[in-house]
Amino acid sequence: MAGYGLQFTNNSNAVTIDSEFARLMVIASGRYAPTEEGGMGSTTYFARPVTSQEPPLVFVRPDNSTLIAGLSNMRLIGSAGNWTGFYVRTYSSATAQPNGRYFVGAFAAQAVAQYGMRLWDGTGKMLFDSGTPNATFTRSFQSWTYLKSDQDDQGLYRNYYSVPFSFPQNEFMLINNFGMTMVSGGNIPRQLYCTWDFSAGNLYAVTVAANNPFNFFLPAVFAKQAA
Incomplete structure (x- = not known):
């Protein structure tokens, strides 16, 4: 910060409030659950709209399950200045239904508290x-780590990638970037999915495309709410 203003640090010496720069602020949090498509799709509306002009960041933590948890097709609901919710879909009928916790954040605060x-x-x-x-x-x-490739019923190539991870209860994963399509080198974009295998301790990414590019460098980003 500049020579004047306000700065507040926590007991880990991390800046949590600064009079010049916005931190990632939690605008709303809660749970997401199946709402449509035979339990495979989930539409969640925020407790309050996010009023930022830029799209907010949605972080999720699927419930621990003996089944593999998968999320895909993430999209935000609303528009600039009035983001009202998000949609996700489980990866397939063989994966767990979309159940878990989420929080949505933006690099700006909103007038929420009545006192403070x-x-x-x-x-x-x-x-x-x-x-x-x-x-x-x-x-x-x-x-x-690239694992393998196969083809689905339509002849599209599926590539599987993994990384070992532990998923603490207070940690959430950003899913905005997993809602995007990727360049495939062909006319059909590369579709993207992510799955969590809690029992094996692995996070997987699956790409689907008409051709078969192997490179995959999309970052997985994690965050937690301040205590």
Whole structure:
């Protein structure tokens, strides 16, 4: 920060409030659950709309399950200044239904608390509201191990990648980037899915495309809400 203003650090010496820069603020949190498509699809509406112009970041933690948990086709609901929810779908009928916890964050606070403290920057942008706690990025990785390829019933190539991981109860994974399609080198974009195998301690990424590119460097990003 500059020579004047406010800065607050926690007992780990991490900056949690700053009068110049917005932190990732938790606007809403809760659970997602099956709502449609025979239990395979899930539409969740936030407790309050996210009013940022840029799309907010959605982090999820699937419930531990003996089945493999899978999520795909993530999309935000709403538009700039009024993001109201998100949609996800389980990977296939063989994976667990979409059940778990989520939080949605933005790099700006919103006027939520009736009592407490608010902080704005020099342009009038709200940086902090005591009703919107911050979140902290915990880790990321993109060193996936290629496992195998096969073809689905339509003849499309599926590539499988994995990375070993532990998934603490207070840690959530960003799913915005897993809702995107990827360049495939052909006319049909490369579809992307992620699955969690809790019993084996592995996170998997699956890509589906008409041709068969092997390179895969998409980062998996994790965060947790401030205590």
